[in-house]
Amino acid sequence: MxxxxxxxxxxxxxxxxxxxxxxxxxxxxxxxxxxxxxxxxxxxxxQFDRYQRQMPRPRLDEPVIVVGIDSNSLHQYGQWPWPRDLMAQLVTTIQASQPLAIGLDIIFAERDRYSPDILAARMPHLNRESLSRLPKPDELLAEALKGKAPTVLALAGLNNPLPGARLPGKHPAIPALDEKTRAALSRYETALSSLPGLETAASGVGLINSGPDRLHQENERGIVRRVPALAMVGDRPLLSLPLEMVRQALGEDSSPIVEFDRHGMTAIALGSYRLPTQSNGELLLHYGRANSNYYLSAADVLAGNYSPDFFQSRFVIIGFNTTGLQDRIITPLGDSLPGIDIHAQVIESLLSGSALQRPFWMEKLELITLLLGGVFLILAVPALKPRYAIFSxxxxxxxxxxxxxxxxxxxxxxxxxxxxxxxxxxxxxxxxxxxxxxxxxxxRDNARQLQASREEAARINGELDAARRIQMGLLPDPQRLFGNEPRFSIAALLEPARAVGGDYYDCFMLDPQHLCLVIGDVSGKGVPASLFMAISKTLTGTLTRQGTALAEAVRHLEAELSRANPEYLFVTSFMAVLDVESGWLDYVSAGHDAPLLVRRGCISRLDTAELGGPPLCALGDYPFESARTRLETDDLLCLFTDGITEAGNGTAMFGSQRLEEQLLAASDHDLVELAGQLRDSVRAFESGQPAADDLTLMLLRWHGRPLSER
Structure with a gap:
């Protein structure tokens, strides 16, 4: 690394x-x-634009009509600028329908070029008397502006004075603003206004700027998101053109109410209409979907193609709607529209009270949300699993x-x-x-531990396999020892439930006439039981070979086992000595199941009830006694451990009755074959269930004395 x-x-x-x-x-x-x-x-x-695209402002009605000086109008009436008398005719035609207010998104900053004195200066050869009788276009437009419907002229705020720039002569009566609010408003040093005579004739003037920082990030790629509702021009607060139109429609007495707090302006109200604003007096426009229904051609209006009441009770805005003249903008909805459309959107927003809101505390709320979210992640993620951390x-x-x-x-x-x-x-x-x-x-650590545990398990398994081989090697092979014995036959098998077990058996000749049989079952499982089993088997063989009586040998065996038994294990055992010549069988039972005896097609158990004792090491120093019985020719003796009778399939145990039935049904079979059949019956009964205990079985058939000796 x-x-x-x-x-x-x-x-x-x-x-x-x-x-x-x-x-x-x-x-x-x-x-x-x-x-x-x-x-x-x-x-x-x-993202703010995405909000608007997915949830645009509904445009349920059309309170605003836009009369556009479009390509058709220029084709019919000539290039721009038009004579002021033609503009006067357009205004007068609209005035006749009694609209709520008329706004002109046009600045008439210079005198009309068709004014008589201008024509006389440009064309000295013209008849002066004829020129004097011509109407003055600017005066005609001024008269038209004085019509019944209030009119509002456009005014562009300027921060760099241009030739002809001046402060407007009109401004709405706005209640006094405190210094903080004034300082927060957008500010323009001067303005580009219409001629004083036109301004005097109009009802009011209104700003048409989209913001003092038109090229600022709020308008990147030409997207207009905010417009001034109220701004300072010089030292005077002025409304935007659409708001001034609404104010004039409501009447001269309808003074705008500016709401503000210590951070600046918060809202503006005109009559019963109210819009929230930013602290600098700008509106965050909530745009509606663009449509062309409210756009009319100035040529059609001049031609009288609309009924006299078409403009009644509506706001009318006159502006440019042709390539080369119009100021096109892009809205957050992705629409490319004439700049005049903003004025219609503002009026609709005011009438519906719909505007976007982002007050000063919204940034603080976002910061708090960020901090709380970060703290939540820092506390939660380390405590979770990776997939749950991703979900969180x-x-x-x-x-x-x-x-x-x-x-x-x-x-x-x-x-x-x-x-x-x-x-x-x-x-x-x-x-x-x-x-x-x-x-x-x-x-990685778990993998190392797993590898170590596997290595340890392999080592232990190897040791257990070795222990199993050693343990199984301690058990005699009756076929090898007594395969040629004519007086009796012996077969035995042992299958531990684990790698090593606690069961054992033994069979050996004490002398040429006496056969010793031993079967035992140590309490517990696994390695401790196997070690105790080895000790028990070894001591049993040693003590029975000393020539003492069988009962005395058992008593000595218990004493030796009890003397070194730190785990307090005990052993159930059955030991017998058979006189292979006469058939007499001496036996001692130490808590073990009584062997089964098959004689002439009947089955019974050896009597261990009266002389049988407890398991070895269970009580200590128990006075074991031996019992005696005599086998008959071809008697079959079956010694077994509880690994056979207590074998289970999950619902029942194999039991003594099944063992007796299996033994009786095949008692005439070869003993090795019979032992295998009994083992297979137990395993079939378990139905794949793991063995719960060691399975040990020893079979003895006494053939009687050889015919040559009878």
């Missing part, structure tokens, strides 16, 4: 994996505070993004959920990296 990799891993895992995420959280919080200086501002604006981050991001959509849907609040989720990504990534690194380290 390289030094750089070690450093990176150390940084990721520092402070239990939480130090680096805390650093990232501090950095992204700083980025959020300074978001307007980062590329994230474009991402935020794109996805859930948190979905919750934050969903909160933004819900806020916009319920109250047109602009909450920037996607940017917060993006800023939380490095925090989560560092936490997840630490989790994955920790999980990988744990996996």
């Amino acid at each position: 390289s030094q750089a990799t070690r450093i990176i891993l150390a940084l990721i895992r520092a402070g239990r994996g939480r130090a680096l995420p805390l650093v990232f959280l501090a950095l992204v919080s700083l980025a959020l505070v300074q978001i307007d200086r980062t590329p994230l501002a474009s991402l935020r604006n794109a 981050f996805a859930g948190l991001g979905g919750l934050i993004i969903g909160a933004g959509y819900l806020a916009f849907f319920r109250g047109q609040w602009l909450f920037d959920g996607p940017t917060l989720t993006l800023l939380l990504s490095p925090v989560f990534t560092s936490l997840l990296s630490n989790t994955l690194i920790t999980a990988d380290a744990q996996r």
